[in-house]
Amino acid sequence: MLPGFCLRGYSQKKSIDQRVDSLMKLMTLEEKAGQLNQYSGKEVTGPVTGRQTYLLNDIKAGLVGSMLNVRGVKDTREIQAAALQSRLKIPLLFSLDVIHGYKTIFPIPLAEAASWDLEAIRLSAHIAAKEAAASGLHWTFAPMVDIGRDPRWGRVMEGAGEDPFLGSKIAVARVKGFQGEELGGTDAVMACAKHFAAYGAAMAGRDYNAVDMSSQLLWETYLPPFKAAADAGVATFMNSFNTLNGIPATGNSYLQRDILKDAWKYKGFVVSDWGSIGEMIPWGYANDLNDAALKAINAGSDMDMESEAYKKNLVQLVKENKVDVKLIDDAVRRILYKKFELGLFDDPYRFSDYKREQKVMNDPQSRLIARDVAQRSVVLLKNPDNILPLAKTTQTIAVIGPLGKSKRDLEGSWIPQSDTILVTTLFDGLSRKISKSSKLLYAKGCNINDDKDSDFAEAVETAKKADIVIMALGESWDMSGEAKSRTDIHLPGKQEALFEAIRATGKPVVVVMMAGRPLIFDKIADHASAILYAWWLGAEAGNAIANVVFGDYNPSGKLPLTFPRSVGQIPLSYSYYNTGRPVKNLKDIKYKSAYIDSPNGPRYAFGFGLSYTSFDYSDLSLSKSSIKGNESSDLSFTLKNTGKFAGEEVVQLYLQDVVSSVVRPVKELKDFQKIALKPGESRTIRFTIDKEKLSFFNRSLQWGAEPGSFKLMIGAASDDIRLEKTFELGL
């Protein structure tokens, strides 16, 4: 067979397996190792290697399987053309971090997680994929499915929060959104479940740090979203920078071979994180790049992102019989399979279409979708006197604070192709809504991370002229994200002092907090008239927040991770263990598992979020109060909208296994539904209780349920349980 056999017209009827086999028979060992090599384009998203010059030559020689950080139809076509000059004309895979939008920037993933709205999240990933795919990309390095329980870790912004159940559901929604029902559509890209595994538990919240973790915690909390993504057909996995109990994840065969490829029978491929194969040297796990390549390939890392360990060493390692060629073949097979599934052998340019790029990138519908998910992501933390929603006819509103007119900060990190200029600021969003006779004033007051208060006076004067003040406070876009760990997660700079100065005017103050992580802001929490946690909501932030402020959208977000009172409590989760000395009464903490200077509980709990309306929960019943074997019981209760606004409530099902062979948390989220009700409307809500929901990993890490009593809890938040019942699992 001649080179080029695999292009359009080649025996389309053959199965992908057969096509991969035929191609692999033609490949030299060098070409096989080439498929495992991934280079970055000019843009860098990690430490720079300094290499650029021989890149095109390597591509033409068939020594590169994939590129990251190249995008746009023009560039991808040019570079693909170089790959098609190689002997076997194997097309390249183009990849990029499309994390929360490509051209249209959506809310950061943590914000979207606060929507608990799986369809909105799926749609957001779909639009991102559609835009990315129209710009020549085949593959996004998303979703990040790492559980994050430490808000010091800057990358909590990129995940779905602290909970394995919610995290798994969101992982599936994102995989489906990015990939569509199956690979190959030109409005979809391959997804990548990252970072395998336990990266979110980096010690002390410091990025790239070590992880020491029990098997119990790993299996119960950190692995489930990865398993869910694998089951949903995620095309690729990325390993991680951290060690897990002493072994770097990149060189960890327990994770990549025993769990992922053997136990879970995962058929996609694993890409290393940026340079993580080479980073096993400073970790003290590999002598040099050669040793690192040996350890990584043995452990199941299929593709080498940017460390050139495979490129420089794999061929020699095979020739010296140090690496079994079967491992190389397995990795190559996995990668080629995906290239066939994407249809790249039939048309290597099928994602790089100038017309589609033009059309897709400017679709106004995408911004409306971004606005919708953005408003769903806002969490109302406080509104005791129902000051919100504001009337559009409010005479004078003052917007005060460093984020009031900011565009860039509202996008967060990872914004591949954004037109930042088109971001709607909070000020713009509000000004579009107010009535003609109303006035909107503005004063910045201070910068985000200032240590001076020289502009406070002007802000105070502005506040005095208003009937109501909306303060726009929070973090700048580069304060949360990769390599953005912080030891102090208080609202930065002088912003709380600015709040105090404005509050002293006696005007009602609504605070809109925009950040990539949970922040601590005690004075605001105690004294603001209302608080909206608006994260970083992307291109439509201002319009979305304005919709919420004026009641055109009734907030329905719930926190996807715990907001601590202090850094000293971290890591803190709703799903804690009771201990042998639980605190029952805050006045009696002597010899109890408590702090002497703070309550144990959070400032705002997982699952918490208010609405402009109120919901009543009643009439909990179970079709059976005891089940055995494969039986199930139907749980039902009535949810009623008892307020004046139409609204959505996220009803949450928690349970606790009361006594078991391994100590269980006080509660674990096991299901949820987001329900829309009109004022006065009520509905019967149903959940099924079956053995699966009662199961956990036992001492031998077997998944199963143990007979005995369970506490079932229905809540509006993890700390706001409205209905409870006990339930038995029989023998």
Ligand code: NOJ
């Ligand atoms: C390092 C990050 O950890 C990873 O998430 C990202 O996909 C790569 N850099 C590529 O940019």
